[in-house]
Amino acid sequence: MTPKIARFLAGEPPASPCLVFDLERLEANFRNLRRALPLAHIYYAVKANPAAPVLERLTTLGSSFDAASIEEIRACLAAGAAPAAISFGNTIKKAVAIRAAYEAGIRLFAFDSAEELEKLATHAPGAQVYCRIIVANEGADWPLSRKFGAEIGLARELMLRAGTLGLDPCGLSFHVGSQQTRTDSYEAAIGRIAMLFTDLTEAGVNLRMVNLGGGFPVRYREAVPGIGDFAAAIMRAMTGHFGNALPEMLIEPGRCLVADAGVVASEVVLVSRRSHGDPVRWVYLDIGRFGGLAETENEAIRYRITTPHDGGPAGPVAIAGPTCDGADILYQRTPYRLPMALAAGDRVLLEGTGAYVTTYASQRFNGFTPLTEHYL
């Protein structure tokens, strides 16, 4: 937690649950990343936290944006981003959204299938397009599975086809999965993309760009390699494969820019046991899976939790949300221990919740009001 957030929480208590977000930390994270990878253009993945103050601060810092929908594109434009600084990076887009983006001046689009390429040729004529390649997501705590990306052979065919459709096939992309904890995942993916890049260049395609996606991890409960380690691995692989003919590099970080800038403050609603003598207490918070903590599915993302009683005697707990749904459990298998003194009414803090929380909140499931947001 940053000093600014601590000061805010020490004042008049805000309605619970809420996210408190430090824009100075976001700025520091952005500058850090830019320093670590000075050759890469940063396209912030808007979905990680699309709040206007976040987009506005990043615009001021000179960031570009990776948007997934026409709504996210409009949010970036409203925050002052130039159309040339926005990539429509979703490989799954409605024709009307492509058209609207094109009319708004967007000229950079992702695709991973022949069908999407046809849509782009029709509704975004002449635009720059890049093909997303499927890569392994091992090492990612929040993998993207096989939902996205073309196999190399198909990608090659589609990139050649893009030119004949009047589009400008400018590059290739991949995404190694979110909260990716292994630096060698990037090296392996760069190796795959480089071979195709060379092959297509020899076939006459004017390729200029590789988009390395996002995935950079943050520290939750477990240590992860630092951004410097990822930067070193990426530059080693890029120079190893491309030598002095480095293509333009894009990265699309989401989580690593915003996660540790935010803290969710939540209230304990109930502490109970299933039976007398059961060592495990159930701690119910006023925020759960449907309140925005969707990444606790399969206990994939394990947030650090602090309480006013930290340091006192503690015991094992299961942690759940307040709704009447059996899936609304945050942690049951991950060994969490919380103070024995914890009681209803206490405020607990979930650290590192600046990414992938606010927008995952349901629309009032069971009537609960979604979390409020404070940007400092």
Ligand SMILES: *Cc1c(COP(=O)(O)O)cnc(C)c1O
């Ligand atoms: C979600 C996503 C990102 C951001 O991923 P992080 O793990 O938050 O850095 C980047 N690019 C694409 C295409 C995405 O879908």
